[in-house]
Amino acid sequence: MRADDRLSIGDLADRTGLSVSAIRFYETKGLVASVRNSGGQRRFLRADVRRLSFVLIAQQLGFSIDQIRRQLSRLPEGRTPTKQDWTRISHAFRRELDERIEALTGLRDKLDGCIGCGCLSLRKCTLYNPQDRARRRGTGPRYLLGDRPEAG
């Protein structure tokens, strides 16, 4: 690959709409990698435009940097990913999205049940949490995340 086939960080910023500092941040997090030219300047693959676009979309969908890095680790490093490479990552990403949709749908349905109900039933209510007992299960809204309230 010729050196001028690669993009400067400014060109990559122009192509993706990201700031140069955001690209540097993603580089420190291992989401994109550059090589240095003879002048010591960062150079990126043209394929990194797509890679960073994927990062932006995944972040908008609520994926963490670590989760995105895990997805991107399925792509080859140092060469332009093929259609097959992107298909593989797309299938894995879709599975994660399906799981999220299922979890969100369940959460929405539980909330629908409680809004306007007000019973705070110890046996079935996902909001009721006397003496903060749910804390023993971990952090966050435990009953909404799927833990069952204890009797008593």
Ligand code: FES
């Ligand atoms: S308030 Fe009735 S089930 Fe939650």
